Amino acid sequence: MDNEVDVFYQELPKVELHAHLNGSVSSQTIEKLISRKPHLNIEHGMTAIGKGQRRTLDECFQVFKVIHQLVDTEEDILMVAIDVIKEFAADGVKYLELRSTPREEKTTGLTKRSYIETVIKAIQQCRSEGVDIDVRFLVAIDRRNGPEVAMETVKLAEEFMLSSDGLVLGLDLSGDPTVGHGRDLLPALQRAKNCGLKLSLHLSEVPSQLEESELLLNLPPDRIGHGTFLHPEVGGSQSVVDKVVENKIPLELCLTSNVKGQTVPCYSKHHFKYWYQMGHPSVICTDDKGVFSTDLSQEYQLAASTFGLSREDVWKISQQAIDCIFAPDNVKQQLKQKWIDLQPQVFK
Numbered sequence: 001m002d003n004e005v006d007v008f009y010q011e012l013p014k015v016e017l018h019a020h021l022n023g024s025v026s027s028q029t030i031e032k033l034i035s036r037k038p039h040l041n042i043e044h045g046m047t048a049i050g051k052g053q054r055r056t057l058d059e060c061f062q063v064f065k066v067i068h069q070l071v072d073t074e075e076d077i078l079m080v081a082i083d084v085i086k087e088f089a090a091d092g093v094k095y096l097e098l099r100s101t102p103r104e105e106k107t108t109g110l111t112k113r114s115y116i117e118t119v120i121k122a123i124q125q126c127r128s129e130g131v132d133i134d135v136r137f138l139v140a141i142d143r144r145n146g147p148e149v150a151m152e153t154v155k156l157a158e159e160f161m162l163s164s165d166g167l168v169l170g171l172d173l174s175g176d177p178t179v180g181h182g183r184d185l186l187p188a189l190q191r192a193k194n195c196g197l198k199l200s201l202h203l204s205e206v207p208s209q210l211e212e213s214e215l216l217l218n219l220p221p222d223r224i225g226h227g228t229f230l231h232p233e234v235g236g237s238q239s240v241v242d243k244v245v246e247n248k249i250p251l252e253l254c255l256t257s258n259v260k261g262q263t264v265p266c267y268s269k270h271h272f273k274y275w276y277q278m279g280h281p282s283v284i285c286t287d288d289k290g291v292f293s294t295d296l297s298q299e300y301q302l303a304a305s306t307f308g309l310s311r312e313d314v315w316k317i318s319q320q321a322i323d324c325i326f327a328p329d330n331v332k333q334q335l336k337q338k339w340i341d342l343q344p345q346v347f348k
């Protein structure tokens with residue numbers, strides 16, 4: 001971890017809605033993976049970006065390739081998912097929507113179906129051990145893989161949505177934003193929406209995506225990842241902002257990820273300020289806590305110190321995130337009660 005985090009932020013009950021499984025692998029788990037696969041000659045420094053370090057977004061995507069080499073069996077996925085879930089729980093996260101791209105690995109017999117099944121198994125195992133966190137799963141589409149794979153992923157997600165007892169709730173669109181165009185993925189995303197999968201789309205993570213965002217906002221998505229370049233001040237447009245506001249589409253905002261990935265020049269210029277000041281639903285998230293050496297408490301603390309938020313403001317942000325989850329209303333009600341129960345302890 002990069003910084004010392006005040007106990008208030010750790011004890012604050014939190015909702016995490018934007019976490020990529022393989023980007024969330026901690027250094028402890030990476031150690032275990034490296035010792036399972038010494039022949040790969042992967043060193044620790046290749047899988048995380050430390051304090052004060054920055055990488056281009058392109059270099060970040062190279063890091064995921066290294067991690068994918070380390071995580072290529074059902075056994076690896078099970079361990080990684082269980083570790084990640086327990087780490088979020090230890091950081092005070094009470095509700096987590098984990099997202100991951102199902103991968104097939106011919107050499108190890110891993111299939112996209114067994115990939116999803118294994119993540120579900122990890123969630124169930126944590127639940128049976130009594131880990132204090134409600135975890136759901138969003139199946140991810142890597143935009144690099146094109147429309148056919150996207151459609152295949154939607155069909156799989158649809159199947160699991162119906163058979164996983166509410167654990168699979170939706171779909172994520174992610175991957176290198178400079179590759180491919182959302183227009184080609186529209187039929188798959190439209191199908192997902194029609195069958196009841198919730199949609200969280202990475203939109204305008206880089207400046208060149210305005211036209212794509214305009215198009216995909218017509219779906220409309222249920223949440224937006226990043227949305228760094230949506231507003232006019234950074235080359236977006238007012239009509240795009242209006243669409244987001246009219247449809248009340250929550251934004252998942254990841255400060256460290258954007259600064260370390262160099263799409264935002266510094267913390268004080270993060271678009272959290274723009275959307276939060278407007279009173280638009282803005283959820284603080286980690287994106288890739290392993291790769292960016294952070295955790296959700298630290299992200300809350302960073303937002304507070306950068307934008308001068310009081311503890312009451314911070315409490316409100318974490319509480320209002322409950323309204324943005326993809327799980328049904330009864331789950332929202334349970335979480336709201338949990339927040340009420342925990343409040344005296346956090347503000348003691």
Ligand SMILES: CNc1ncnc2c1ncn2[C@@H]1O[C@H](COP(=O)(O)O)[C@@H](O)[C@H]1O
Pocket residue numbers: 020021022023060064099100101102140142174175176177202205257261287288
């Ligand atoms: C930094 N900003 C980002 N922008 C876009 N996509 C990202 C991302 N961070 C992570 N991913 C997506 O998540 C995958 C890793 O987790 P999973 O193998 O799916 O669990 C990456 O390969 C990429 O597709």
Ligand SMILES: [Zn+2]
Pocket residue numbers: 018020174202225287
């Ligand atoms: Zn992301």
